Amino acid sequence: MENLKIEKIEVIELNIALKEPISISLGTVYLAENMVIKIHADKGLTGIGEASPEIKIAGETQSAGFEIAKLLATGLKGKDPLAIEDRLRDMDHAIHGNHTIKSAFDMALYDLLAKKAGLPLYQLLGGGNTREIYTDMTVYLGSPERMAAQALEYKNEGFPTIKVKLGTSEKEDIERIRAIRAAIGDEIPMRIDANQGWDTVTAIKILKALEPYNIEHCEEPIPHWNNTHLRRVRDHSPIPIMADESVSDHRDAFRLASMGACDYFNIKFAKSGGIHNAIKINAIAEAAGIRTQVGCMSESRYALTALGHFVAAKNNVVWFDIDSSLSHAEDPVTGGIQYKGKGRWELPEIPGIGGDFDPGFIEKMKKTII
Numbered sequence: 006m007e008n009l010k011i012e013k014i015e016v017i018e019l020n021i022a023l024k025e026p027i028s029i030s031l032g033t034v035y036l037a038e039n040m041v042i043k044i045h046a047d048k049g050l051t052g053i054g055e056a057s058p059e060i061k062i063a064g065e066t067q068s069a070g071f072e073i074a075k076l077l078a079t080g081l082k083g084k085d086p087l088a089i090e091d092r093l094r095d096m097d098h099a100i101h102g103n104h105t106i107k108s109a110f111d112m113a114l115y116d117l118l119a120k121k122a123g124l125p126l127y128q129l130l131g132g133g134n135t136r137e138i139y140t141d142m143t144v145y146l147g148s149p150e151r152m153a154a155q156a157l158e159y160k161n162e163g164f165p166t167i168k169v170k171l172g173t174s175e176k177e178d179i180e181r182i183r184a185i186r187a188a189i190g191d192e193i194p195m196r197i198d199a200n201q202g203w204d205t206v207t208a209i210k211i212l213k214a215l216e217p218y219n220i221e222h223c224e225e226p227i228p229h230w231n232n233t234h235l236r237r238v239r240d241h242s243p244i245p246i247m248a249d250e251s252v253s254d255h256r257d258a259f260r261l262a263s264m265g266a267c268d269y270f271n272i273k274f275a276k277s278g279g280i281h282n283a284i285k286i287n288a289i290a291e292a293a294g295i296r297t298q299v300g301c302m303s304e305s306r307y308a309l310t311a312l313g314h315f316v317a318a319k320n321n322v323v324w325f326d327i328d329s330s331l332s333h334a335e336d337p338v339t340g341g342i343q344y345k346g347k348g349r350w351e352l353p354e355i356p357g358i359g360g361d362f363d364p365g366f367i368e369k370m371k372k373t374i375i
């Protein structure tokens with residue numbers, strides 16, 4: 006087979022305004038400060054990737070990502086973009102960690118491979134796009150009254166599931182859930198996320214107190230490094246525990262599964278380093294009898310499209326938290342996954358990931374070409 010060669014790589018910052026600031030237990034986000042990577046190969050093929058650095062979760066920023074992307078791009082130039090495993094190894098040898106910026110490169114490589122194959126990404130991954138994809142909608146931290154009003158608004162908009170951010174204090178968090186259930190009733194599925202905000206003892210107390218409120222699962226109740234105590238929380242909680250911040254890559258997945266530390270995993274490309282490692286996490290989960298959710302940071306519809314392809318190819322992914330772009334005040338994406346209302350997303354049926362960025366939108370962004 007004739008090999009392709011990477012000719013140049015565009016590194017672009019992507020700033021997207023939010024409808025309003027977003028608060029979780031770790032802090033508040035005022036702007037989506039993302040990164041776009043475009044890998045140009047010979048024969049006119051271009052692969053596009055996007056990543057959303059979250060400083061409080063992954064320890065990465067847009068400005069650091071921009072510099073590291075230049076380093077990574079320099080190491081990839083002239084090499085075969087279709088040999089994805091080798092290119093990911095090149096990046097891991099170039100710099101430790103930095104999974105989020107690496108995930109933008111990984112996504113671009115998969116886009117390029119799927120375009121070369123002439124297949125939508127989900128088909129390249131062995132999927133059939135036969136399942137409907139419905140996202141939950143997230144209620145961010147605020148007063149119980151405000152959160153209850155927001156939850157009711159989302160229920161009335163037709164979202165099938167409400168996700169609720171918690172993680173400040175026992176009194177506030179229990180009051181939040183009580184107020185939300187009083188507003189939206191007991192039937193609509195609800196899931197919660199403490200974003201590491203509780204200590205072990207408090208987590209167990211709160212999860213027991215929340216048992217009557219029909220909650221599907223709770224993400225990351227305690228600090229991400231405390232895997233042993235996560236197991237303890239799981240053992241005492243009537244609500245299933247989902248690892249999020251504590252499961253970044255496939256090695257974390259193997260450790261947590263081996264320890265029996267959680268019931269479920271939340272997979273995000275920004276944590277895993279991209280699609281390649283997300284496949285590994287999901288495979289480890291499947292082998293351990295752990296079902297998975299996919300989640301997002303503050304990605305635009307472009308990275309959410311890639312996530313949708315992954316979902317369409319992996320039946321072990323059964324919960325979808327794909328709502329970041331619904332909090333954005335502007336949409337920089339052309340093509341891509343289409344929002345059909347009431348939480349439903351529809352995947353594009355063209356080769357690759359199936360989207361791009363509006364040239365008018367990204368021309369005002371900081372950019373370099375390696």
Ligand SMILES: [Mg+2]
Nearest residue numbers: 198224225249
């Ligand atoms: Mg989470």
